[in-house]
Amino acid sequence: MGILEKISEIEKEIARTQKNKATEYHLGLLKAKLAKYRAQLLEPSKSSSSKGEGFDVMKSGDARVALIGFPSVGKSTFLSLMTSTASEAASYEFTTLTCIPGVIEYKGANIQLLDLPGIIEGAAQGKGRGRQVIAVARTADVVIMMLDATKGEVQRSLLEKELESVGIRLNKHKPNIYFKPKKGGGISFNSTVTLTQCSEKLVQLILHEYEIFNAEVLFREDCSPDEFIDVIVGNRVYMPCLYVYNKIDQISMEEVDRLARKPDSVVISCGMKLNLDYLLEMLWEYLALTCIYTKKRGQRPDFTDAIILRKGASVEHVCHRIHRSLASQFKYALVWGTSTKYSPQRVGLTHTMEHEDVIQIVKK
Numbered sequence: 001m002g003i004l005e006k007i008s009e010i011e012k013e014i015a016r017t018q019k020n021k022a023t024e025y026h027l028g029l030l031k032a033k034l035a036k037y038r039a040q041l042l043e044p045s046k047s048s049s050s051k052g053e054g055f056d057v058m059k060s061g062d063a064r065v066a067l068i069g070f071p072s073v074g075k076s077t078f079l080s081l082m083t084s085t086a087s088e089a090a091s092y093e094f095t096t097l098t099c100i101p102g103v104i105e106y107k108g109a110n111i112q113l114l115d116l117p118g119i120i121e122g123a124a125q126g127k128g129r130g131r132q133v134i135a136v137a138r139t140a141d142v143v144i145m146m147l148d149a150t151k152g153e154v155q156r157s158l159l160e161k162e163l164e165s166v167g168i169r170l171n172k173h174k175p176n177i178y179f180k181p182k183k184g185g186g187i188s189f190n191s192t193v194t195l196t197q198c199s200e201k202l203v204q205l206i207l208h209e210y211e212i213f214n215a216e217v218l219f220r221e222d223c224s225p226d227e228f229i230d231v232i233v234g235n236r237v238y239m240p241c242l243y244v245y246n247k248i249d250q251i252s253m254e255e256v257d258r259l260a261r262k263p264d265s266v267v268i269s270c271g272m273k274l275n276l277d278y279l280l281e282m283l284w285e286y287l288a289l290t291c292i293y294t295k296k297r298g299q300r301p302d303f304t305d306a307i308i309l310r311k312g313a314s315v316e317h318v319c320h321r322i323h324r325s326l327a328s329q330f331k332y333a334l335v336w337g338t339s340t341k342y343s344p345q346r347v348g349l350t351h352t353m354e355h356e357d358v359i360q361i362v363k364k
């Protein structure tokens with residue numbers, strides 16, 4: 001039996017197994033098996049002739065956003081509207097066949113927007129250019145899942161399933177579980193909260209399926225078996241996703257209203273240029289970029305020119321942005337803002353900056 005068949009067998013078995021206390025272990029085990037086979041599927045094939053030609057776009061700018069969606073939902077139309085790059089748009093499916101980058105300039109940041117070929121059900125298993133598209137999606141800071149507002153919800157759940165199956169977790173945070181494989185000592189299991197979805201026995205069963213017999217496990221959150229499996233398997237990508245319903249010029253006001261109220265969703269019309277400003281605002285929020293202002297000694301901060309960094313950036317990142325030799329001449333920095341206890345506070349290179357902090361760097 002091939003891996004695909006094994007996967008579909010397990011999926012079928014999961015679907016026909018009733019979810020209750022008695023089947024809890026059986027289901028947990030099935031899920032662990034499923035995750036294992038999917039991981040095998042993702043391993044690069046030996047004959048890599050199908051390498052992503054035209055997909056290796058260099059990362060540039062302050063952040064990267066990937067456009068994912070079925071064919072003809074309006075991805076290329078959107079790229080051409082928001083950036084100075086033109087990407088061919090047409091009424092037939094699979095107009096776009098490679099990855100086409102453009103740049104959105106917003107609040108002083110350069111956001112790289114990637115137009116991609118449409119993907120369809122089965123993309124994760126290599127249908128169409130699905131694998132290459134998903135590989136690009138993994139490198140993004142935010143995914144825009146573009147949907148055709150006239151087409152109903154099925155597209156959305158199909159795409160979510162495709163991304164889910166390759167380890168991309170949309171709008172979820174990393175499960176708060178400490179997990180450390182050990183050389184010996186068996187499995188030590190602890191939790192700081194009451195667990196309603198996992199038990200010590202289930203955790204052991206799942207670990208055994210992965211041939212892990214010695215490990216330290218600490219649940220700091222009431223996680224599900226799937227979330228625990230994610231932690232064991234690792235290499236999961238936790239990615240913010242905006243669901244963008246395009247072509248609202250084609251549906252009723254009631255329908256627009258219904259879609260607009262869904263979580264993580266924005267309604268737009270590229271054709272009539274509706275609501276694009278709001279989409280940018282949302283995108284900016286989801287990118288959660290950190291803007292840092294610099295100041296010189298004895299002067300006011302320069303609020304006109306922010307340094308834009310990813311969340312979690314350190315003083316060292318700030319230095320590199322100003323000048324590549326600055327970090328080596330660095331003595332200390334003074335920081336004003338929410339990242340410090342006092343304002344100003346003297347900090348070193350490893351200090352983590354927060355949004356809208358002000359920094360003054362003192363050289364040796």
Ligand SMILES: Nc1nc2c(ncn2[C@@H]2O[C@H](COP(=O)(O)OP(=O)(O)OP(=O)(O)O)[C@@H](O)[C@H]2O)c(=O)[nH]1
Binds near residue numbers: 091
């Ligand atoms: N009515 C309407 N049509 C739109 C809108 N946006 C795009 N379209 C049309 O939808 C069709 C497909 O647009 P594309 O931009 O090529 O779609 P795509 O998602 O890039 O398609 P592929 O590259 O084939 O995956 C074109 O005929 C567009 O003119 C919109 O807001 N309203």
Ligand SMILES: [K+]
Binds near residue numbers: 089090092094095
């Ligand atoms: K198209």
Ligand SMILES: [Mg+2]
Binds near residue numbers: 075076077088095096
């Ligand atoms: Mg296109």
